[in-house]
Amino acid sequence: MSYLRNAWTVAAWANELEPGKLLARTLLDEPLVFYRDAAGQPQALLDRCPHRFAPLSMGRLCDGGASVQCPYHGLRFDGSGACVHNPHGDGRVPAAARVRSYPVVERWSAIWIWMGDLACADAALIPDFSFNDPAHWAVGTGSMVVDAPYELEVDNILDLSHIEFMHPLFASEAVRRAEVTCEQDGDTVWCKRFMADDREVPDFIRQVFQVNEGPVDRWLHVRWNAPASMALWAGGVAGGRPTEQGIVSQQAHCFTPESRERTRYFYSIAFPRAMGPMAEELAGQSVAALRGPFENEDKPIVEAVGRRMGGAALFDLKPVLLPGDAAAVRARRLLHAMIEKERA
Amino acid sequence: MSYLRNAWTVAAWANELEPGKLLARTLLDEPLVFYRDAAGQPQALLDRCPHRFAPLSMGRLCDGGASVQCPYHGLRFDGSGACVHNPHGDGRVPAAARVRSYPVVERWSAIWIWMGDLACADAALIPDFSFNDPAHWAVGTGSMVVDAPYELEVDNILDLSHIEFMHPLFASEAVRRAEVTCEQDGDTVWCKRFMADDREVPDFIRQVFQVNEGPVDRWLHVRWNAPASMALWAGGVAGGRPTEQGIVSQQAHCFTPESRERTRYFYSIAFPRAMGPMAEELAGQSVAALRGPFENEDKPIVEAVGRRMGGAALFDLKPVLLPGDAAAVRARRLLHAMIEKERA
Amino acid sequence: MSYLRNAWTVAAWANELEPGKLLARTLLDEPLVFYRDAAGQPQALLDRCPHRFAPLSMGRLCDGGASVQCPYHGLRFDGSGACVHNPHGDGRVPAAARVRSYPVVERWSAIWIWMGDLACADAALIPDFSFNDPAHWAVGTGSMVVDAPYELEVDNILDLSHIEFMHPLFASEAVRRAEVTCEQDGDTVWCKRFMADDREVPDFIRQVFQVNEGPVDRWLHVRWNAPASMALWAGGVAGGRPTEQGIVSQQAHCFTPESRERTRYFYSIAFPRAMGPMAEELAGQSVAALRGPFENEDKPIVEAVGRRMGGAALFDLKPVLLPGDAAAVRARRLLHAMIEKERA
Secondary structure: OOOOOOOEEEEEEHHHOOOOOOEEEEEOOEEEEEEEOOOOOEEEEEOOOOOOOOOHHHOEEEHHHOEEEOOOOOOEEOOOOEEEEOOOOOOOOOOOOEOOEEOEEEEOOEEEEEOOOHHHOOHHHOOOOHHHOOOOEEEEEEEEEEOOOHHHHHHHHHOHHHHHHHOHHHOOHHHOOOEEEEEEEOOEEEEEEEEEEEOOOOHHHHHHHOOOOOOEEEEEEEEEEOOOEEEEEEEEEEOOOOHHHOEEEEEEEEEEEEEOOEEEEEEEEEEEHHHOOHHHHHHHHHHHHHHHHHHHHHHHHHHHHHHHHOOOOHHHHOOOOOHHHHHHHHHHHHHHHHHHHHHO | OOOOOOOEEEEEEHHHOOOOOOEEEEEOOEEEEEEEOOOOOEEEEEOOOOOOOOOHHHOEEEHHHOEEEOOOOOOEEOOOOEEEEOOOOOOOOOOOOEOOEEOEEEEOOEEEEEOOOHHHOOHHHOOOOHHHOOOOEEEEEEEEEEOOOHHHHHHHHHOHHHHHHHOHHHOOHHHOOOEEEEEEEOOEEEEEEEEEEEOOOOHHHHHHHOOOOOOEEEEEEEEEEOOOEEEEEEEEEEOOOOHHHOEEEEEEEEEEEEEOOEEEEEEEEEEEHHHOOHHHHHHHHHHHHHHHHHHHHHHHHHHHHHHHHOOOOHHHHOOOOOHHHHHHHHHHHHHHHHHHHHHO | OOOOOOOEEEEEEHHHOOOOOOEEEEEOOEEEEEEEOOOOOEEEEEOOOOOOOOOHHHOEEEHHHOEEEOOOOOOEEOOOOEEEEOOOOOOOOOOOOEOOEEOEEEEOOEEEEEOOOHHHOOHHHOOOOHHHOOOOEEEEEEEEEEOOOHHHHHHHHHOHHHHHHHOHHHOOHHHOOOEEEEEEEOOEEEEEEEEEEEOOOOHHHHHHHOOOOOOEEEEEEEEEEOOOEEEEEEEEEEOOOOHHHOEEEEEEEEEEEEEOOEEEEEEEEEEEHHHOHHHHHHHHHHHHHHHHHHHHHHHHHHHHHHHHHOOOOOHHHOOOOOHHHHHHHHHHHHHHHHHHHHHO
């Protein structure tokens, strides 16, 4: 299957892109180099000099970000991909000396990239992660590489019934008995899980929702946008109280394929700056706490699933589907249709 | 070339399959999970949940062995491969929720598996390794993985003329001057090597056969059954005495392909329990002593041969064959014919 | 693209081939074993016994170099590739028991091999590296493996305009402003670079050319012969003096493909024995000093270029060529033509 190209996808967290440094990252099988220009704006170029194909990311940033210099013979390129300096001979720049440049937007603590048709690269199409707006939220961010197709990560987040089996720390039996609904709104898919009157709540969960005793009403709402940008609202409130009074943890789970078999996983958790300095501290602690289960519990299983599937398409393997797969199947079919349409 | 599927092959030594534990092993390119059920009987399932394709071996054994629980969403399967528990929603089990199950038999200290046509899985077809019957024999067992096609291991054991060159500790020049006969009895191939009046016997061999001085009559009898289950009788007696009075070391050399290029090697050596407690001790010491040459002398050469052959079929490479190759060539042709017949 | 086979190429430095030892080396995808025979002459055989395909290089040299014994079943082969000993049974040697043998010549401190048509293997075709004649020159030699196609190493040496960007220690801006000429003389390609009146000479370069102050006239002359044997004369003299009075460093840069993606790099630097004992010392020090930049500066970039090209042919990727590429392009087209002609 091809990739969806006409979509914004996370290339990096904004804090991964340090001024004055080049960041190399392969996405959708394309080697890219990211940097901040003299104005601090993110730029993305194909990480391959058009002369002798050396990675620009092994070179250096010149003039405070005005251009990137190739490490091999010193050609320099600006953020539009134009060669702006040829140090050799008479210094003439061949007309063909251009490198592909990609639209990138810094928004909601992330660097978003558009790897498709330039004419369609409208920043308004970036899905809403306003809860990661650094002006109002302290955002704890993390990322890791998973050796599995990105679709398997979408499946994992869209069917949280796995929590009880994979993450004992976060789960109670209530999760699997939850009332689950799958909704579609245009190209957005939702999976909403409501666990009323949970009486076997793990301590960790009680702390998060600040319900020290008695039953808890809990919910897990996941929103998917193509190709694999997901928001998760995990809420809880003392049993029977209005959900509006609850505490809600807001997470991003965004995945960008490096290749068919390797995925970069961007996750975050946000706390309102209105909480004061504690917000920043909580964001840091919480995202660090998430890393353990993601790395040690989800990742090994998701990677093993990938190996067991051996590169085959899911439906070709005729999976036995359960009701909990509804949202993941919906998202997958929608994604397939979008890719088919794009290729037509 | 395909695998021979309608045959019993060793999947594990019986002592590798510990009660209460799951054992993952890939054989014939199929991922399998082995365990002992509540009655202690060995069971084998395809190691891939039919729902989302997680390896069952990453899950856990439930109810003392009654079922295996998938690590991802908690479906449980019994030894027949039936899904016996769905923890989600109303708990209904989809009719298609079955995983492939394989006939397995514990016999002669080994777990034998049948990966072919179920209708033909007759335990009477397991080749006779009664010298490994734990009731009467102390059996020292070992195993290792060799990165080479299993056929090369068959060649290695069926032509022991390599001993002098590869294993100086075990060999004298008599080995290559031995009288060698190749016999076929139905689908069983024998290679019998008799070394009369050996006068340059290594000390190690004298100890084994308890002939402290003078010439020794020695023999090496190897029996092959498809695909790669071999018994080796290594005997010796004071020169000129009847072979019936000799001491015979009884070994199994059984090979099961993990893939075309990787083989699991199961070896053993047995001593009669009639010897008393010394039998167990000898079995342990002897199998440990065998490991060194197998690991350090056979394995590197056999793996290098595999690399040099580069995946080509032996006869396509037009090997220069010597008389000592007779049994190996016979077994290989027989195996090819059996595989061809099975595929027809 | 195929390899050029009808050409001499460096297989090893002469000092890598120690008497009494077997040297295994894969060149042009063929596994080879090298050794010195009883007369000290280099020999090369296919490193694969024709019986069961074990690597001869895992065996041993017999009778002071008269033959190589296979590690598996003990067949022995002489330098012509003939089986000269079969230790088994009646000792008869099958007529087909031959292993391919390759013409090899020890000349100019190197072992040259011819892997093409035997009828054309004329030692007079070995390109002239008489500055590496050990009788008159102290030759410092080194080698390393580069994970990139050998053509990229040719490009690297034939366009030394990279020096300023990759090797600050060796370079000044004069290199890129040099007068560069590309010449072809039969099948020999030259790239000559003259840097007149260099006033920003690095200290290291001043020392080499013994010009402590004032401008320096410098030159870099590179000669290429197919497939990838290059000589480099790096000279310098006080500005305005005749080049004949200058000091010239003489280097070999010879590359032999192990495979399409892996290259063995042989480099050397020679000093006249007329200098006395200092020549040997200087050769050793200088070749050690070269290793750092080759290993840490050229190799990572050349390997990265290989990865970026992903196995594609250079011209298929439509490189933007600069004037400095003239010699490398000339050599590449010549090499292609020679390979095409050889295959016709």
